[in-house]
Amino acid sequence: MLEMRPTRSTGSAKRGYLIPIGGAEEKETNPVILQHFVDLCGGAEANIVVFPTASRLEDTGARYVDIFKRLGAGKVDFIDLNTRADCENLDNLKRLDEATGIFITGGNQLRLSTIIGGTPLGDQIRYLNAHEVHVAGTSAGAAILPEHMIAGGQSGPTPRQAAVTLSPGLALTNRLVIDQHFRERDRLGRLLAALAYNPYFIGLGVDEDTAGFISPEGVLEVAGSGGITIVDPSDLEYSSIAEARRDDVVTMTNVRIHILAAGDRFDLTSRRPLVQAQLEAEENA
Amino acid sequence: MLEMRPTRSTGSAKRGYLIPIGGAEEKETNPVILQHFVDLCGGAEANIVVFPTASRLEDTGARYVDIFKRLGAGKVDFIDLNTRADCENLDNLKRLDEATGIFITGGNQLRLSTIIGGTPLGDQIRYLNAHEVHVAGTSAGAAILPEHMIAGGQSGPTPRQAAVTLSPGLALTNRLVIDQHFRERDRLGRLLAALAYNPYFIGLGVDEDTAGFISPEGVLEVAGSGGITIVDPSDLEYSSIAEARRDDVVTMTNVRIHILAAGDRFDLTSRRPLVQAQLEAEENA
Numbered sequence: 001m002l003e004m005r006p007t008r009s010t011g012s013a014k015r016g017y018l019i020p021i022g023g024a025e026e027k028e029t030n031p032v033i034l035q036h037f038v039d040l041c042g043g044a045e046a047n048i049v050v051f052p053t054a055s056r057l058e059d060t061g062a063r064y065v066d067i068f069k070r071l072g073a074g075k076v077d078f079i080d081l082n083t084r085a086d087c088e089n090l091d092n093l094k095r096l097d098e099a100t101g102i103f104i105t106g107g108n109q110l111r112l113s114t115i116i117g118g119t120p121l122g123d124q125i126r127y128l129n130a131h132e133v134h135v136a137g138t139s140a141g142a143a144i145l146p147e148h149m150i151a152g153g154q155s156g157p158t159p160r161q162a163a164v165t166l167s168p169g170l171a172l173t174n175r176l177v178i179d180q181h182f183r184e185r186d187r188l189g190r191l192l193a194a195l196a197y198n199p200y201f202i203g204l205g206v207d208e209d210t211a212g213f214i215s216p217e218g219v220l221e222v223a224g225s226g227g228i229t230i231v232d233p234s235d236l237e238y239s240s241i242a243e244a245r246r247d248d249v250v251t252m253t254n255v256r257i258h259i260l261a262a263g264d265r266f267d268l269t270s271r272r273p274l275v276q277a278q279l280e281a282e283e284n285a
Numbered sequence: 286m287l288e289m290r291p292t293r294s295t296g297s298a299k300r301g302y303l304i305p306i307g308g309a310e311e312k313e314t315n316p317v318i319l320q321h322f323v324d325l326c327g328g329a330e331a332n333i334v335v336f337p338t339a340s341r342l343e344d345t346g347a348r349y350v351d352i353f354k355r356l357g358a359g360k361v362d363f364i365d366l367n368t369r370a371d372c373e374n375l376d377n378l379k380r381l382d383e384a385t386g387i388f389i390t391g392g393n394q395l396r397l398s399t400i401i402g403g404t405p406l407g408d409q410i411r412y413l414n415a416h417e418v419h420v421a422g423t424s425a426g427a428a429i430l431p432e433h434m435i436a437g438g439q440s441g442p443t444p445r446q447a448a449v450t451l452s453p454g455l456a457l458t459n460r461l462v463i464d465q466h467f468r469e470r471d472r473l474g475r476l477l478a479a480l481a482y483n484p485y486f487i488g489l490g491v492d493e494d495t496a497g498f499i500s501p502e503g504v505l506e507v508a509g510s511g512g513i514t515i516v517d518p519s520d521l522e523y524s525s526i527a528e529a530r531r532d533d534v535v536t537m538t539n540v541r542i543h544i545l546a547a548g549d550r551f552d553l554t555s556r557r558p559l560v561q562a563q564l565e566a567e568e569n570a
Contacts, residue, residue, distance in 0.1 A: 159544055182443065188473055207443055207534070229443060238558075253543045256540070258537065258538045260534075261533065
């Protein structure tokens with residue numbers, strides 16, 4: 001388990017889903033996101049491992065175990081990762097090897113990156129996600145999923161050079177930068193600033209109680225009560241980020257955005273929305 | 286003065302500038318926006334009328350008179366408009382007829398629309414702006430400038446059907462919808478929702494201490510310490526606003542945004558940014 005492992009699928013193995021959740025997902029009355037995750041992982045056959053590492057609350061792991069069992073998951077455990085040594089512990093790595101789904105809770109994403117980053121367990125999560133294991137993360141757990149993680153920043157819709165701090169994440173995708181609590185904490189500016197640094201990425205701004213279920217084929221589908229703001233800087237004509245001082249507004253021209261609600265889909269490869277009503281309208285046109 | 290007047294420039298008369306300000310513009314140390322307004326209105330030859338109608342504070346009018354005089358304006362008065370009768374008062378209309386510039390303060394934009402809307406004084410402001418008189422408004426005074434005014438709404442970057450309430454404004458332009466305190470009060474969602482109703486408009490999200498100086502030729506130039514977010518829905522492919530329930534997220538695909546900082550310009554007719562560094566780069570390409 002400690003050997004180097006490829007992070008790309010090889011042979012017939014399919015990737016698992018990648019599921020960023022914007023935080024504060026509904027857990028009791030109508031937990032559509034968590035239910036969909038359990039079903040995707042196999043329902044009664046699901047074997048889910050929860051990492052409550054980001055959280056400082058004692059009961060976060062146990063709480064998610066209860067929720068996932070209530071939603072029909074066959075087997076659920078949480079693993080406390082409090083030190084980097086915990087991420088080399090063979091029992092932990094063995095337990096993880098049985099998983100059909102991995103769930104990373106919210107809290108402080110820097111706890112996740114400093115404890116898991118560069119450890120055998122971090123490598124194993126990448127390997128498993130490349131081999132059919134679904135990985136969901138909520139709030140800080142969503143931020144950590146891509147190669148480049150938003151570690152912190154300022155709120156507000158206008159990007160400023162100092163509005164965002166990036167650091168390495170779990171690298172389950174290198175196409176996305178993810179921000180969470182998007183509507184609730186007013187984070188368009190910091191997401192735009194992150195994209196200004198390198199317009200290669202697609203930005204996902206995920207509202208609370210909202211998730212993007214990203215299929216092995218790279219199609220994202222929105223679930224939950226909020227929206228996902230897709231920020232596509234691929235036609236960006238000009239950005240002043242290289243010249244801007246820390247608190248300057250960053251000029252950015254020609255950024256494309258899409259606001260997607262539950263059921264809407266987006267193809268991350270073609271960078272095109274696949275909105276059901278829009279597709280039907282085009283069909284009938 | 287009470288006869289019907291055309292609101293379009295006729296013959297050789299040029300339009301005046303239209304100047305939405307995002308609120309909280311710097312008044313003491315480095316009042317670049319207010320200074321530029323005074324200079325535009327003629328400096329020592331300037332004749333400025335201030336309408337503190339939106340404000341509930343007793344001293345708002347007198348305060349702006351002091352500021353504009355300190356910044357070199359030749360003649361400045363404020364006119365209290367507290368009733369619709371005040372907007373038919375001949376002395377008020379006569380005083381306004383001498384103005385080279387009109388300044389509308391912040392406060393509650395519904396006070397402005399309910400007191401000035403549909404009165405001879407409202408008509409006169411439109412006539413004067415069509416005939417070389419510059420009109421600036423800050424905060425509520427900026428919101429009231431276009432034909433369709435954002436009367437209220439919810440904060441957050443994700444548009445919802447109920448996120449915005451529109452009502453008629455002063456109609457100095459029918460091309461724009463203006464939102465103010467943009468960065469500070471997180472208003473992208475309500476601006477997007479306003480545009481979803483009718484993607485004909487260009488949305489301006491104006492940060493505090495930031496202004497758009499819109500020339501008679503329809504070119505906006507940014508001044509001040511913040512940014513202006515231009516939201517251009519002209520390539521909008523799909524919006525769900527017609528079907529959305531009040532609190533649903535509104536799906537909107539393919540919205541173009543530009544973030545502009547001081548000195549950046551935007552041509553409202555061609556809908557193209559005219560960013561100095563970008564133009565120079567294209568020149569040298």
